Amino acid sequence: MASSDPIHVGVLFSSNGATATIERTQAFATFFAISEINAAGGINGRELIPIYYDPRGIPRHYQSFAERMIRDDKVNVIFGCYMSSTRKAVIPVVEKWRKLLFYPTPYEGFEFSPHVIYTGPAPNQNSAQLADYMTRHFGARIYLVGSDYIYPYESNRIMSDFILETPGGKKLAERYLPLDASEKDFIPIVRDIKAKAPDFIFSTVVGKATRMLYQAYADIGMDAAKTPIASLTTCEAEIAEMGCKIAAGHITSAPYFQSIASEHNQSCLARFRQQFGEEIEPNMCWEAAYFQTQLFAEAMREAGDDSYEALLPRLLGREYLAPQGKVAINPANHHTRLNPRLGRVNAAGGFDIIAESIAGGVEPDPYLVSHTGEEWSSLQYQLETKHG
Template sequence: MANTDPIPVGVLFSTSGATATIERSQAFATFFAIAEINAAGGIAGRELVPVHYDPQGMPQQYQLLAERMIREDGVNVIFGCYMSSTRKAVIPVVEKWRKLLFYPTPYEGFEFSPHVIYTGAAPNQNSAQLADYMTRHFGARVYMIGCDYIYPYESNRIMSDFILEVPGGKKLAERYVPLTATEKDFLAVVRDIKAKSPDFVFSTVVGQATRLLYQAYAEIGMDAQHTPIASLTTSEAEVAEMGGGAAQGHITSAPYFQSIASTENQACIARFRQQYGNEIAPNMAWEAAYFQTHLFAEAMRAAGSDQYDALLPQLLGRAFDAPQGRIVIDAGNHHTRLHPRIARVNAAGQFEIIAGGGAAAVIPDPYLVTHPGASWNNLPYAAEYRVG
């Protein structure tokens, strides 16, 4: 007799706390993909059942809840985590119990766990392209601002290396604010930015603090057309929260934007909005959370099991036609071949893609072994692109 038992899967994204806006989009993208999988017959007739807890953005809670999912709820696979501090809290749990974490967030690289599938961008898929684009179009005198945790520190280190390779490259300042930063924190920062007059600002501010930075930047009179904030973390979710006025003219590097004009992407967004309305703004982290869930389902169908030893070989090297284009899980490092893009927020509050999006995916190089600037410049879509 065929096994018809439901398959529990962990969904470990915060719906409250400092990063709730972006993590809610990841959670709902996962629920959306699960609903599509179940509507298509599940996995060999078995229904996927999400087991969701709210860790409230606190690393210790991610760790405790991951353990609970595995020990009490029978979960073998967890889709989850946004901040690097939360991923690092969960990795020891999945390694101890021989389970698998799918991580759908751009991150700082320089990591490998055999128990993680990394579906967000590595530094050679967003930081390298952003450094190249910004220094060619705006200059190489940079002011860096981020939140006070692992990802901003490491991203600023990587960006500093890229900037200092450029003639005239200079880091004017490197500032950090709490995840719970207030308007007062950012007022001091933007005053310092204005005084130092950089060519651009590199931001790894995340969560609710993003809105405060961009609003303070506009209020002090900084011109985004001439001195934009360039970010790896500001997506449609944060733009929707802050309003298009504060975001207009600023730039983000990511593999996915909801403005991608392909029929496949626009159809996916339409299906999502039909089911969940307009409250959630599709974004880079939403898309990775969506495609990784489908990727898991395809691999489990092939493996016949969600047990780690059976599932992993079916994931490595597997391709999927995601909304951004065809992606592939790299068998050597568990990261994902992605399609880097650069986009700028227009007057309507939407990202207009101004560079990237070529048919060839960029192979993940989380340890930056090869020179990322050279690889970007040699790609067919890395010619000069218009700004604004």
């Protein structure tokens, strides 16, 4: 292959289906990074060209499109997947063909594939901080509600472990709804929440159903200031969809919020909006999709090749200044050192950052090897609570 030939990469996010609101932001973040890379001369003079398919949120489509990308489009790297069920559908494909998947989404941990780079937070980078903050500020009686697939079940199991290790911790209920749930499906759940009077609600509801949960919660007269919904997944994109009046007061744990005041972040947001307008709301998944594409390009410039064997050694241990701050790929587990934060939705629909990790961030521990008993605390993660 001549050195001037373009480099094709796979982009596998849904523009339709239950989780399209977030996946569209991930796709646009990837296209944005690719446009910046090409504007700066490409990768060693070679243009980066995305090969995009819309799997419509259906796991078997992710799998078949991944096969097509690799077999017919000759891609060596795929950026994609949101739900864990879709990631798990693609992993056997990249392992079989010895290719690489970059996965930019918070997930439940307890997984390793040598053919995946995980750039979203593991449980010790979002669940642990959220459990600690919520129990210290609101109490330890929790109501869990989630969508009916892998990530919510596993995240609720992990959150339950954190809560039950807390003095006075109690799980009041654990409920699940289908991804295509309707407004009426949430009415009995929020009524049950009101009757049981938890200290807070832990939501792993995703996609279009997120708005329905928060709307039903507001309609029944629950007060977010006293009994907030705490989430790992509700971000700026869902808030824009539901409206700030419904979202205000609720809390999310994530390494990235648009409100990060750094010049680096605000410049990145300005460039994105100049190119793509206001339709797409940047969020934690958008940011991970953006920085993983840039990180790939840096590694490939060194490798001179996007084959798995050439690229992987240049990725492992690599640092990058992302909009959230410095990140790095952990060479032992292929997950990413990130900068955990907690944000509370304000009246304007943005996030006020109420806690964040100290400089240097938190190393990924996807198996929660070192997090048992009293170690599951704010001291372990060194959160700095901000008041005001």
